[in-house]
Amino acid sequence: MTPQPGLCLRDVSFRYGSRQALRAVSVTVEPGQFCALLGPNGAGKSTLFGLMTGLFTTREGSICVAGHDLARNPRAALAQIGVVFQQPTLDLDLTVRRNLLYFAALHGLSGREAERRAAAALERLGMAERAAELVRSLNGGHRRRMEIARALIHRPSVLLLDEPTVGLDAAARMAITDHVHDLAAEGLSILWATHLTDEVRDGDSLAILHQGRILCHGPAAHLRGAEPLRDLFLRLTAPGDSAGQTDGGNT
Numbered sequence: 001m002t003p004q005p006g007l008c009l010r011d012v013s014f015r016y017g018s019r020q021a022l023r024a025v026s027v028t029v030e031p032g033q034f035c036a037l038l039g040p041n042g043a044g045k046s047t048l049f050g051l052m053t054g055l056f057t058t059r060e061g062s063i064c065v066a067g068h069d070l071a072r073n074p075r076a077a078l079a080q081i082g083v084v085f086q087q088p089t090l091d092l093d094l095t096v097r098r099n100l101l102y103f104a105a106l107h108g109l110s111g112r113e114a115e116r117r118a119a120a121a122l123e124r125l126g127m128a129e130r131a132a133e134l135v136r137s138l139n140g141g142h143r144r145r146m147e148i149a150r151a152l153i154h155r156p157s158v159l160l161l162d163e164p165t166v167g168l169d170a171a172a173r174m175a176i177t178d179h180v181h182d183l184a185a186e187g188l189s190i191l192w193a194t195h196l197t198d199e200v201r202d203g204d205s206l207a208i209l210h211q212g213r214i215l216c217h218g219p220a221a222h223l224r225g226a227e228p229l230r231d232l233f234l235r236l237t238a239p240g241d242s243a244g245q246t247d248g249g250n251t
């Protein structure tokens, strides 16, 4: 039996009033897969994240998380999602540990179990000795790692990250990208939204989003062929180009 896909979007469309932001978007991320959702500014990445996290709803298309339909069974579906938004949302004036515990409480975890999970998360990040420090004292890379740990505290099976390396230097960007690939290797389904082609690896799954449409979706190495990904991306998303050139569609 094939494994239940971690995340499955089928023909998802969305409009803000008269502006069509997403058009029949279909993306699948299986357990253990790192899927890069690559799109230029305004492609619709944040809108898609808003739909997947229940911020907006649509009647057009379906979103399934670990087999749970988000529209029909939002509690079960959302319980399987961890999310790191583009804008950091840590409380800078709380300690590292307290930030994690606070978020655990939002998921109904408290007492010893919450303490245990926060300690394990910090251990894993190599930040156990910084638990009592204020988040304000951490550098950008450590703050982002903390947000990832926090997003995983309720043990979801799908992790969504919306441009998680914004504002980080090259070394921190690389470290976060490596870290999240490790999480995929452990079995999580990862959807990583970015506009940076150098964050996509040949072993990743790739979906290119432009003007609200998926232009192609499949193994990154296969999609780019002999061409550098940057060239493919610039060619597909060139100004003036219509977003209709789906060669191969979803795979």
Ligand SMILES: Nc1ncnc2c1ncn2[C@@H]1O[C@H](COP(=O)(O)OP(=O)(O)OP(=O)(O)O)[C@@H](O)[C@H]1O
Pocket (backbone or CB within 6 Å): 016, 019, 020, 021, 039, 040, 041, 042, 043, 044, 045, 046, 047, 048, 195
């Ligand atoms: N609240 C809104 N009202 C109207 N149009 C919106 C709204 N939010 C986004 N849009 C439009 O929807 C489209 C998709 O925007 P979205 O923010 O999802 O793209 P994005 O890929 O996340 O871009 P960025 O990388 O710049 O954040 C854009 O054309 C944008 O102008």
